[in-house]
Amino acid sequence: DAGVIQSPRHEVTEMGQEVTLRCKPISGHNSLFWYRQTMMRGLELLIYFNNNVPIDDSGMPEDRFSAKMPNASFSTLKIQPSEPRDSAVYFCASIWGQGTEAFFGQGTRLTVV
C-alpha cells in the first residue's frame, strides 16, 4: 500500500478563498483523523471518523472548518473562508481496527496570505 496520501502537498491561497484538503487513507483502515500542526499549539486533533461517520468534531476551531468522508477511501477538510491564522500543516492519519498502529500522511502545508 502507498500509505496515507494527502493532496496537495503545498497550498498558497488568498484570505477569503475556499481551501479543500484531501486525504486517502490506507485501504482497509476504518478510523481517519485530521490534525493541524503549528509551532505554537503543536498537533491538534480537529476531527475523527470511524467507518466514515464523524465521531468527534470538537476540535474544529470554527464553523469555517468542515470535514466529510463520503466513502472509506476519501476524506476532505474544507476551510471557507480561509484566514491567515489558518496557516499550518494539516495532517491526515488512519488506523485499522481498534488500538492498532496509526499511520500519517506527509501533510499539506497551507499558507493563507
Add this chain to the structure above:
Amino acid sequence: KQEVTQIPAALSVPEGENLVLNCSFTDSAIYNLQWFRQDPGKGLTSLLLIQSSQREQTSGRLNASLDKSSGRSTLYIAASQPGDSATYLCAVNLSGGYNKLIFGAGTRLAVHP
C-alpha cells in the same frame, strides 16, 4: 480530559550518548501509546507501539517502556547518532469504543558529532 506531557522540550547531546525521553499522561484508560519521529518539514513516522497490556517494545537502538498505572512512558535511544536528530512525539490512544490519538508537544533532539 487527557493531557500528554513530554519532557524535556529540547535536548542537545554529543554523539554516542544514551538518551531517555519522557512522556506522561493523565488518564490511564488507554488502548496503547505510540512513539513517532518527525523530521523538519516532514510527516510523522511511527517508531514503536506499546499496547496497554505490554511493558516495553524494542526496535534496534530504540526501547520504549510503559507504566500505565503511573501514566508514564520512556523512549530510550542507545548510542545516539547525528541521524537521530529530529522531534520525537508520543501519542496515547484513548480507550472508550473509538480510536482517539492525543499527542504531546514533542521533544526536539539534536545529536552533534
